[in-house]
Amino acid sequence: MADVTLRKVVKRYDDVEAVRGIDLDIADHEFVVLVGPSGCGKSTTLRMIAGLEDITDGDIMIGGDVVNDVPPKDRDIAMVFQNYALYPHMTVAENMSFGLRLKHYPKAEIKTRIDEAARMLDIVELVDRKPKQLSGGQRQRVAMGRAIVRNPKVFLFDEPLSNLDAKLRVQMRIEIKKVHQKVRTTTVYVTHDQVEAMTLADRVVVMNKGRIEQIGTPNDLYHHPATRFVAGFIGSPAMNFLPCRLEETSGQLHVRLTDRIAFALPPARAAHYQSVARNEKLLLGLRPEHIAEAKAHPEPGVEPFDAVLDVTEPMGMETFVYFTLEGTQVCGRVSPNAGARATGPLRLAVDLNNMHLLNEGTGAVI
Amino acid sequence: MVDVAFQPNSVAPARSTRKRASLRVALKRKSTAAFLMTLPLILLVGILVVYPAFYSLHLATLNKSMQRFVGFGNFEFLFKRETFWLVVKQSCIFALSAVFFKALIGFVVAHLVHNVPAKGQRKWRGMLLVPWVIPPAMSTLAWLWLFDPSYSAFNYTLAFFGIGPISWLGEPNWARFSVILVNVWFGAPFFMIMYLASLKSVPEQLYEAAAIDGANWWQRIWYVTLPMMRNIIAITTLFSLIVTFANFDITRILTAGGPLDHTHIFATWAFRVGIEGSDLPLGASVSLFMVPILAIAAVFILRDINKRGNEA
Numbered sequence: 001m002a003d004v005t006l007r008k009v010v011k012r013y014d015d016v017e018a019v020r021g022i023d024l025d026i027a028d029h030e031f032v033v034l035v036g037p038s039g040c041g042k043s044t045t046l047r048m049i050a051g052l053e054d055i056t057d058g059d060i061m062i063g064g065d066v067v068n069d070v071p072p073k074d075r076d077i078a079m080v081f082q083n084y085a086l087y088p089h090m091t092v093a094e095n096m097s098f099g100l101r102l103k104h105y106p107k108a109e110i111k112t113r114i115d116e117a118a119r120m121l122d123i124v125e126l127v128d129r130k131p132k133q134l135s136g137g138q139r140q141r142v143a144m145g146r147a148i149v150r151n152p153k154v155f156l157f158d159e160p161l162s163n164l165d166a167k168l169r170v171q172m173r174i175e176i177k178k179v180h181q182k183v184r185t186t187t188v189y190v191t192h193d194q195v196e197a198m199t200l201a202d203r204v205v206v207m208n209k210g211r212i213e214q215i216g217t218p219n220d221l222y223h224h225p226a227t228r229f230v231a232g233f234i235g236s237p238a239m240n241f242l243p244c245r246l247e248e249t250s251g252q253l254h255v256r257l258t259d260r261i262a263f264a265l266p267p268a269r270a271a272h273y274q275s276v277a278r279n280e281k282l283l284l285g286l287r288p289e290h291i292a293e294a295k296a297h298p299e300p301g302v303e304p305f306d307a308v309l310d311v312t313e314p315m316g317m318e319t320f321v322y323f324t325l326e327g328t329q330v331c332g333r334v335s336p337n338a339g340a341r342a343t344g345p346l347r348l349a350v351d352l353n354n355m356h357l358l359n360e361g362t363g364a365v366i
Numbered sequence: 367m368v369d370v371a372f373q374p375n376s377v378a379p380a381r382s383t384r385k386r387a388s389l390r391v392a393l394k395r396k397s398t399a400a401f402l403m404t405l406p407l408i409l410l411v412g413i414l415v416v417y418p419a420f421y422s423l424h425l426a427t428l429n430k431s432m433q434r435f436v437g438f439g440n441f442e443f444l445f446k447r448e449t450f451w452l453v454v455k456q457s458c459i460f461a462l463s464a465v466f467f468k469a470l471i472g473f474v475v476a477h478l479v480h481n482v483p484a485k486g487q488r489k490w491r492g493m494l495l496v497p498w499v500i501p502p503a504m505s506t507l508a509w510l511w512l513f514d515p516s517y518s519a520f521n522y523t524l525a526f527f528g529i530g531p532i533s534w535l536g537e538p539n540w541a542r543f544s545v546i547l548v549n550v551w552f553g554a555p556f557f558m559i560m561y562l563a564s565l566k567s568v569p570e571q572l573y574e575a576a577a578i579d580g581a582n583w584w585q586r587i588w589y590v591t592l593p594m595m596r597n598i599i600a601i602t603t604l605f606s607l608i609v610t611f612a613n614f615d616i617t618r619i620l621t622a623g624g625p626l627d628h629t630h631i632f633a634t635w636a637f638r639v640g641i642e643g644s645d646l647p648l649g650a651s652v653s654l655f656m657v658p659i660l661a662i663a664a665v666f667i668l669r670d671i672n673k674r675g676n677e678a
Contacts, residue, residue: 050574050578051577051578052574052577052578071577072574072577072578073577073578073579073580073581073582077578078578079574079575079578081571081574081575083569083571085569085571085572085574085575086575087572087575087576087589087590087593088594089593089594089596098576098579098581098589099578099579099580102579102580102581102585103580146575146579150579
């Protein structure tokens with residue numbers, strides 16, 4: 001068990017900078033998820049921690065030791081790959097014990113560890129099979145077993161669930177979480193799936209274009225995104241961004257969306273945005289769940305307006321409604337009983353207590 | 367009862383239509399179509415391989431003038447000849463050592479080429495294939511000059527180090543070495559290209575997983591590369607064993623079996639006794655000895671492939 005520290009780590013391929021100087025502190029026992037769109041440098045970062053890629057600049061420390069030039073086998077890490085990377089000619093038990101056998105562990109010790117891991121992952125009856133005889137989910141369990149028996153300082157997961165179907169993915173996600181709760185090994189997990197990131201992580205690292213956009217707990221990122229990228233990336237359906245301006249009418253701060261639609265800000269929000277220039281180009285960020293059907297007795301800060309729906313998506317426990325506002329498509333979330341009908345009018349309300357205001361130019365959340 | 371009475375009359379036409387229908391079904395079946403399409407090749411193989419094979423079996427049972435049936439007489443005669451056992455020994459030494467070194471060099475060079483950046487790889491691959499694409503009769507002539515005892519490049523170079531002159535083709539052991547060397551030079555590119563193709567099909571992540579598991583470069587080759595290449599190694603070895611065992615041109619041009627029959631292998635000796643010695647039945651008997659030896663090798667190697675076939 002160990003902490004992992006990245007200091008100004010850079011990765012350059014010829015003329016492309018894949019990772020542009022990232023700093024990251026991962027505490028002992030922590031489960032950190034690197035998430036971002038493809039090509040954001042998250043896998044490269046993980047592979048640099050593993051030692052599979054050289055680092056161009058900066059330092060990587062595992063357990064306090066700089067490991068920049070330490071080969072992967074001496075870093076005491078274990079990695080689970082997207083395509084499992086099981087040795088096809090070895091049985092499950094041989095696959096799991098390969099690392100231990102190379103390190104000349106005593107046979108009895110190897111057997112104990114395999115039994116223990118196999119029991120933990122529920123693959124006891126598979127240990128004598130070859131990978132070819134296993135399903136995708138079983139292979140992924142074996143790949144995890146191979147990591148567990150090593151009892152390494154750090155677990156590295158490189159998009160381990162991407163090759164599984166949706167149902168199995170949910171199941172394995174829970175499995176991974178259970179394993180981590182049991183073994184408590186420091187874990188770095190890479191995924192492009194924000195749901196995986198949110199559900200698994202102690203802390204999520206959102207990456208974009210080789211940089212870290214924001215680091216925080218899942219709730220932090222969801223409720224207090226720092227940038228437009230994070231606000232748009234985390235959450236499904238994505239946050240709505242509506243062009244707007246602030247204006248002061250009769251001593252009350254309003255956010256004006258269109259000539260016809262302007263909402264008065266609740267006092268707490270108004271105080272927060274007091275210093276923002278009145279003519280600055282801004283974006284109003286609202287998550288779909290904060291655009292709901294209007295109620296007869298709205299809470300303070302909830303402002304009603306009329307919309308004409310383009311599309312409705314009934315999901316069962318909720319219905320997503322889509323409408324257009326000044327050329328921007330907006331998604332709201334209403335209760336299934338709200339009577340939302342496609343191409344029909346509906347009175348909606350925005351919950352401004354949960355609004356975000358972003359600088360349109362920089363994308364920073366104010 | 368009425369039904370039964372009608373039946374004898376209706377059976378005959380029904381059977382004939384069923385026959386015609388089954389022919390149509392058979393023609394439509396994929397395996398039938400495949401058989402018909404491969405038929406020309408099967409016939410060609412039959413004419414060019416099966417007929418000569420049986421003809422040589424027939425020949426081997428005749429006397430020198432091909433007039434009289436002698437049964438196993440030719441074989442009995444061969445078993446008593448010392449030269450025959452020398453040829454058996456030499457053929458085995460020649461084939462086994464040549465195939466071993468071809469495979470070893472092919473394996474090493476394939477790894478070297480595999481590690482050349484993709485840009486320069488085509489060039490290297492092309493150049494390394496040159497020995498294999500030159501007709502061996504021609505390239506062996508060049509080797510013949512290189513091995514010349516008095517004026518060759520080899521002995522000239524060795525003279526600088528105060529070694530030699532070596533009688534490359536005149537002294538039995540050097541002659542064996544030279545023949546094997548040229549065969550390896552000629553055959554190693556085939557192994558290289560087969561192994562290279564096989565290497566490229568090993569997923570990179572297996573090596574990464576092995577590297578993380580703590581394997582050094584040698585252990586990665588031993589535990590990942592070799593097992594992943596098992597089938598291709600078995601097939602190329604078998605194929606090369608057959609071709610090398612039956613090799614004729616290189617030995618014929620370099621030494622013609624000399625000195626004192628010490629480089630004769632089955633094919634060259636069969637040629638010597640059959641064509642040059644005008645004893646076709648005896649030559650046929652010599653060449654037939656390759657069959658059981660290669661058959662045993664084939665059974666062993668292919669059985670292994672079948673066992674592992676559905677693994678990768």
